[in-house]
Amino acid sequence: MTTHGNKGQMRIIEAILASFIIMFALSFANIFAITPTSPKYEVTELQKLGYNVLHDLDEQALLARFIYNAEWDNITAALRVLLPLDVYFNMTVYELHDSSTRAINNATIFYGDIETFVTSKNVASVTYGLAGYATKINGTYQALYEPRIVALQLVRG
C-alpha cells in the first residue's frame, strides 16, 4: 500500500518537473523568436518619409534652390516643419569632384539629439540626386550639369 502511494506521489513530482521543463523550453525559445517589430519595418517607414519630404521640396523647386544657393538654415527649417516632430534628421550635401564625392555644406543641417543617431538601431538613410540648377547667364536661364547628392539620415527620437 505504501509502495503504491509513493509511486503515485513520484508520478506527480515527475509531471511537475516535466511541466517546468516544458515551460522553461518555451520561455527560452521565446527569447530567440523573431518578432514582426523588426528594425527593417521602422527603417523602411523612415526612408519613405524622408524620400517623400525631399520629393515634395523638389516638386516645389525649393530643394535645388536651397542646395545650390547654400541656404542651409532654410533647408533645416523646411525639414523641421515637414517632418514629424519625433523624427530627427542629419543631412549632408555632396558634390561630385573628380569621380569622388565631397561634402559641401559648411553648416550642419541637423535637428535632434546626436546621441540618438549613435545609439538607435533604426537609422534610415535616404539619398536624393539633383542634376543642376537653372541660373541666369547672359540674360537667359540655363541649367548646367552640376550634380549634387543629398544624403538624409533619419531616426525616431
Add this chain to the structure above:
Amino acid sequence: MVNAVYDHLIAILVVGAMFVGTVVVLPSMSFVNLQAVDQQQLRNTALNVFNAMLLDPGDPADWGSIDPNWSSGAVKRFGLAPGQNSTFYVLDPDKVQRLVKGNPLGELSYAEAKDLLGLQGYGFSFRIIPPFNVTNVNGTKIDTEHSPLEFVGPPTYNTLRCAIKVSYLDGRPIPNATVQGTLFYTSKDDFFITPSNKDLTDALGICRKDTALCIGQGDIKSLITVLSVTVSDVATIVVIYKSGSVNIVDINLVRDTMILTRTLETPRDNVWINNATFIRGGKELVYLFNSSRKNDKDYQLNTGAKRMWERSFYGLSKYDPVVFVLNFWAVDKDGRGRSEIVIAGPCQNLMGYSVFEYGDPPRSSHSVVKIQRSVVISSMTYTAELWLWKESP
C-alpha cells in the same frame, strides 16, 4: 484505500493548478509577440490604405470634378491623386473638397469611403494639417471669438493691428517666419484692398503689425484679412473674418468653374457680385473680374436656386487658387439696407490653422497606427495624417 483517495485528490489539485498556471502564463509569455504581430499587420494595412489614398487617382480618374450631376455612387475606387500628370503626393483639390462635410455640391461620406477602401472592421481618421501653427499670441486658436485683429488709432480707429504667433506643431516658436497680410474691406459703397508689408516673427515667434486703412472702423461694413505665413518658403494661409463678414453664399470651385451656392445667411433680396479676386499658391493676389456696375445682370445671383451663380474661367485651376475673396452688393445681415460685403472661400476648414478632419476621431481604447506624409494641394504644402484602428476583434 483512503491514502489512494488522498493521492488522487492531491494529483487532481496539482494537475488543475498546472493547467490554470499554463493557461495564464503561456499567453502572457507570447502576448508581446501577438501584440507586435497585430500592430505590424495594422501598420501594413495602414500603409496600403494611405498609398491608395495619396497615390491613386481612383476611378473614375476625375471623380472629384464631376459636375453638375455628381453622385457618390459614381465613385468606383477611392484615391485623391490628380487624374493626369500626377507626381507623387500631389493631391487633387477637387477630390479633397469632396471630403468636406456639408459640401453643397456633394460629398463622399465616411461610410462610403470606408467601403471603397475595403476597410470593413476598421476605423480611420484622415487629417490634413498645415505644416506649422499660426495662432493668437497667447496660443489660442484663431476664430471669430478669438481674433488677432484689433482696431487702433483713436479717434477714427483707422489702423488695424494684427498680432500672431507662429510655432512648430509641438508649440516651439519659429523665429524669422515671414508674415504678409492682405486686407479686404468694404464701406457702404466701396471696396478696398490694402496689402501690408512683409514682417518677420521675433525670437518668440510673435509678429505684431499695424496697417493703415483707408477708412475708420465706424465706416467699415465688412473686413477679411488673408495672412500668408512662410517658413523657408513653405507657406500657409490664414483667413480671418472681422466685423460684418458673414457667408452670404458658399464659394465653390470645381476645376475651372466657380459656383456660388445658397447658405442659411443668404439674403432674400437681390445680390450682385462686384469684384472677385484670389490668392494663388500662398503668394500673389490675382484680380479675376470686376463687374461694371451693381445692377449688371451677368453678375446677379439667382436667389431662387440653390446654385445661385456659376461661371467657367478657362485655365483658372492652373493658377492654383487657394482663397477666393468676393465682394457682393447685398442687404446686410441686420437688414439696415444695402452695402458691400466681402467673403472668402472655398473650404475654409482647409485654410490656415484649422485642421481638416475626415472620419471618426481616433479612439484611445484601440490599438491605433498613425502614418504621416507631406502632401501638396494647390501648390501649398500640408501634412496628411492617417490614423487606423481595428473596430472588431
